[in-house]
Amino acid sequence: MKLLFVGTNPENTGAATHFVTLAKAMSEAGHAVEGVVSRRGLIGEGFEAAHIPIHYSAFRNVYDVRGYTTVLRRVRAFKPDWLVGNFGKEYWPLIACGRLTHTPVALFRHRTPRMSKLSEYGIPRMAQRFIAVSNYARNAYLAWGVPPELVSISYNPVDTAQFRPDxxxxxxxxxxxxxxxxxxxxxxxxxxxxxxxxxxxxxxxxxxxxxxxxxxxxxxxxxxxxxxxxxxxxxxxxxxxxxxxxxxxxxxxxxxxxxxxxxxxxxxxxxxxxxxxxxxxxxxxxxxxxxxxxxxxxxxxxxxxxxxxxxxxxxxxxxxxxxxxxxxxxxxxxxxxxxxxxGNAAVARDFEALLNRPHHSRPHGHHAHA
CATH class of the missing domain: 3.40.50.2000 (Glycogen Phosphorylase B;)
Known part of the structure; x- marks a missing residue:
């Protein structure tokens, strides 16, 4: 599977760490992975350290031509099976790029504060995968009125070779x-x-x-x-x-x-x-x-x-x-x-299965462990 990860936020947050670790996990699992990332911040540094091919760009807002140009150029050259996004300001641009190139889009949502009415309605329906990072978050999105069949769960991966007893x-x-x-x-x-x-x-x-x-x-x-x-x-x-x-x-x-x-x-x-x-x-x-x-x-x-x-x-x-x-x-x-x-292997296996299932089949992820 070919995956183009697009995350141009120059931030050092849990969402950025998730993005890097998931890309690394999918690469380790044998998938072809590339990234469109910012020159600054944790994401670019993380992709570089993981030896994942990167292309620098940014989406300052949903109208930023630079971001669209880079993503469309990489889609045409790389021909990914999926575009993967993690950050709100890139949701609509990735959906647009996916529609223009007939490439399916998987979008993660890490937060529970409400989006605009247009985004709450349109993004889960226009992305081929709308993914919560916990069952708690998924329930929040269902409370917005998002149909249950449109919200999947994929937990944060952790590199257990990096985080280990030493x-x-x-x-x-x-x-x-x-x-x-x-x-x-x-x-x-x-x-x-x-x-x-x-x-x-x-x-x-x-x-x-x-x-x-x-x-x-x-x-x-x-x-x-x-x-x-x-x-x-x-x-x-x-x-x-x-x-x-x-x-x-x-x-x-x-x-x-x-x-x-x-x-x-x-x-x-x-x-x-x-x-x-x-x-x-x-x-x-x-x-x-x-x-x-x-x-x-x-x-x-x-x-x-x-x-x-x-x-x-x-x-x-x-x-x-x-x-x-x-x-x-x-x-x-x-x-x-x-x-x-x-662990990387477990989350990569489950994320691959999530991407491969039919679009409107019943969402799944890990069960809650409490």
């Missing part, structure tokens, strides 16, 4: 951070703002630190509440056991360092890629029972689902995973779970 890297990063080898490291990866539940996690972690003197917290990311978290850590009495990295691109270094991960959002998440990345590194996950997060782990097997915003419940769950026997068993199950359901 004891040497774990020891190296802990030394860099000044964390003892035998410490228990609770990790957080993501933006730091109110909807992410970071203050709930800070309070719960501080209460758990009072119970277990080996517990540390590793904060990876930045955001508008970062300074507040620094202040809460400084006044907690456990400042030396809170470690802040700021924003980083290579999160696999830090996922490897963690004993387990917290995903404490108090507002719905469409999915939760970081939960899969952590599990691929054999780190169990504590996740809020909200939005698409329950689809990213197996409750009581690879981690625990917890009531959003409930400090006492989060404290108790953190203390529970300080038990090494429980944590190790869950970590082994987490790695197996990530490979089976979200």
């Amino acid at each position: 004891p040497e890297l774990r020891a190296l990063v802990r030394r860099e951070l000044g964390i003892a080898d035998d410490a228990i490291v609770l990790g957080y990866v993501g933006r730091m703002h109110g909807g992410k539940g970071v203050t709930t996690l800070m309070r719960a972690a501080n209460e758990a630190m009072a119970v277990n003197d080996k517990l540390h917290v590793l904060w990876v990311g930045n955001g508008i509440e970062e300074n507040m978290l620094h202040e809460m850590a400084a006044s907690s009495g456990y400042a030396q056991r809170h470690h802040f990295t700021g924003w980083v691109a290579d999160t696999e270094r830090y996922c490897n360092t963690m004993s387990f991960l917290a995903f404490p959002s108090v507002e719905p998440e469409t999915f939760g890629r970081v939960a899969i990345e952590a599990q691929a590194c054999a780190a169990p996950v504590l996740g809020s029972n909200i939005g698409g997060i329950p689809e990213t782990l197996q409750d009581k097997v690879t981690g625990f689902l917890i009531e959003p915003g409930n400090v006492a419940a989060w404290r108790d769950a953190i203390i529970s995973l300080c038990d090494p026997a429980r944590r190790d068993a869950m970590g082994q199950a987490a790695r197996a779970f990530a490979i089976e359901h979200f």
Whole structure:
């Protein structure tokens, strides 16, 4: 199968990571893949690192002639079986290019906020595949009035060769951070703002630190509440056991360092890629029972689902995973779970099957795992 991925947003987001990893997964599975990408940002860098042929261009808006010219030129030369898009500003241009060249179009939707009435009606009906990244997101689109047969599910792939247990890297990063080898490291990866539940996690972690003197917290990311978290850590009495990295691109270094991960959002998440990345590194996950997060782990097997915003419940769950026997068993199950359901090979297999099925047959994807 030939696939032309078109993603010209110069951004560093989960959607961009999804786009790169899916393209890489399809290439590894033996499909011919090319990309039309921006010269700046994660997507271009990721395609280049994966040795996927790339052609630079951009869609500043739906009328940008440069983008159309590049895509149409590549379609005529490459003759792809599918155009694959990931970003809202490219939905209508790709549909137009697909119609002009008789090439089917597969479009991913990563967000649940509503589109314009025209886009909500037209895009799922005019694209040959309209794809949600979780069952939670799919249900949101059905609530818009999109017919169920038009919305498929394809979960985010995670490169489990990149995100894997690495004891040497774990020891190296802990030394860099000044964390003892035998410490228990609770990790957080993501933006730091109110909807992410970071203050709930800070309070719960501080209460758990009072119970277990080996517990540390590793904060990876930045955001508008970062300074507040620094202040809460400084006044907690456990400042030396809170470690802040700021924003980083290579999160696999830090996922490897963690004993387990917290995903404490108090507002719905469409999915939760970081939960899969952590599990691929054999780190169990504590996740809020909200939005698409329950689809990213197996409750009581690879981690625990917890009531959003409930400090006492989060404290108790953190203390529970300080038990090494429980944590190790869950970590082994987490790695197996990530490979089976979200590894490159599994997602490439399922995405190929999704593209090959008849257009109006019943949508399918992975089942929810909560």
